[in-house]
Amino acid sequence: MQSCIFCKIVGGEIPSAKVYETDKVLAFLDISPVSKGHALVIPRQHFATAMDVPDELLQEIIVVVKKVAKAVMEATGAGGVNLALSNHEIAGQTVPHAHFHVIPRHAGDGLRHWPQGKYAEGEMKGYAEKIKAQL
Amino acid sequence: MQSCIFCKIVGGEIPSAKVYETDKVLAFLDISPVSKGHALVIPRQHFATAMDVPDELLQEIIVVVKKVAKAVMEATGAGGVNLALSNHEIAGQTVPHAHFHVIPRHAGDGLRHWPQGKYAEGEMKGYAEKIKAQL
Numbered sequence: 001m002q003s004c005i006f007c008k009i010v011g012g013e014i015p016s017a018k019v020y021e022t023d024k025v026l027a028f029l030d031i032s033p034v035s036k037g038h039a040l041v042i043p044r045q046h047f048a049t050a051m052d053v054p055d056e057l058l059q060e061i062i063v064v065v066k067k068v069a070k071a072v073m074e075a076t077g078a079g080g081v082n083l084a085l086s087n088h089e090i091a092g093q094t095v096p097h098a099h100f101h102v103i104p105r106h107a108g109d110g111l112r113h114w115p116q117g118k119y120a121e122g123e124m125k126g127y128a129e130k131i132k133a134q135l
Numbered sequence: 136m137q138s139c140i141f142c143k144i145v146g147g148e149i150p151s152a153k154v155y156e157t158d159k160v161l162a163f164l165d166i167s168p169v170s171k172g173h174a175l176v177i178p179r180q181h182f183a184t185a186m187d188v189p190d191e192l193l194q195e196i197i198v199v200v201k202k203v204a205k206a207v208m209e210a211t212g213a214g215g216v217n218l219a220l221s222n223h224e225i226a227g228q229t230v231p232h233a234h235f236h237v238i239p240r241h242a243g244d245g246l247r248h249w250p251q252g253k254y255a256e257g258e259m260k261g262y263a264e265k266i267k268a269q270l
Contacts, residue, residue, distance in 0.1 A: 017259045017260055017262070017263035018263065019263050019266045019270060020267070020270050028263075029259050029262060029263050029266075030251070031254070031259065032251035032252065033251060033252055033253075033254065034249045034250070034251055034252070035252070036252075036254065036258070036262055037262050037265075037266060039266065050200075050201060050218060051201055051204055051205050051216075053201075055198045055201070059194035059197060059198065061197075062193050062194060062196075062197040063190045063193065065185075066185060066188075066190070066193060067270065068270070069186055069222065070186050070269070071270045072266055072269075073186075074269040075262070075265035075266040076262070076265070076266075078225075079223055079225035079226075080222055080223030080224065080225035080227075081222045081223070081226055082219065082220070082221050082222070082226045082227070083185060083219065083220040083221075083222070084217065084218065084219045084220075085217070085218040085219075086215070086217050086218075086248075087204065087215055087216045087217070087218070088214055088215030088216070088240070090213075090214035090215035090241070090242055091214075091215030091217045091240040092215075092248040103249075105223070105225050105226040105227075106225070107225055113227040114169045114238075115169070116165070116167035116168060117168055117169070117170075117171075118167065118168075119166070119168065119171065123171070124152045124164050124166065127152070127164060127172045127211070128152035128153065128154050128164050130172075130210035130211070131154045131164075131172060131174065131203070131206050131207055131210040131211075132154050132155070132206075133210065134206035134207075134210050135154060135202065135203070135206045
């Protein structure tokens with residue numbers, strides 16, 4: 001897509017710090033890292049969200065994500081790694097080209113996970129039924 | 136694994152609100168949801184982290200994650216969805232059985248993404264080199 005910054009990175013119009021690539025998948029460093037070594041894994045072809053990526057390509061991507069996650073941990077000496085993919089702006093997706101974040105984690109890095117809530121009695125079952133009805 | 140709560144869910148020893156299953160993969164609702172409809176997708180077999188899951192199984196999981204993400208969005212009327220997988224305790228993994236979170240998002244839900252930093256001049260290239268050396 002002409003206006004897409006990740007398509008421009010794929011096309012070489014915008015430089016990037018590539019770490020791994022295949023015919024269909026590219027991994028490079030996020031220029032605004034949550035922690036140093038934070039990598040992004042994207043399909044070369046433009047798809048807005050993970051749900052738009054064909055299954056076979058998504059399967060190629062996840063194997064690259066796994067490989068890159070291991071390498072990022074080794075290279076940064078991280079004790080853990082978060083894999084994350086935000087779909088749609090409301091979920092924090094800032095570039096509308098599906099991308100997996102690979103974020104190395106270190107003790108005391110201060111990154112906080114989202115607070116978890118509770119269901120009222122019987123409410124969880126209702127949600128499960130509504131979701132199952134879509135599957 | 137005997138002491139693993141997700142293995143007990145797989146084995147039916149602990150009840151869960153299942154939403155989807157295949158021979159190798161199970162999707163059910165998180166009992167402490169970040170937002171209602173928050174689902175987890177796990178391999179039936181015990182693997183500690185995503186990096187421990189064999190590629191082929193991880194590929195089966197990601198297709199289920201995509202399918203469940205669509206269904207969760209439809210069922211909850213969410214405008215977005217976050218997919219996330221935390222590896223190791225330091226990354227916020229509380230159950231040591233690899234699991235994808237599928238978290239529906241709504242406008243004004245107050246969930247904040249992690250702050251992003253910057254690299255010093257030349258520093259990003261150094262990180263890319265270190266990561267490439269592990270790939």
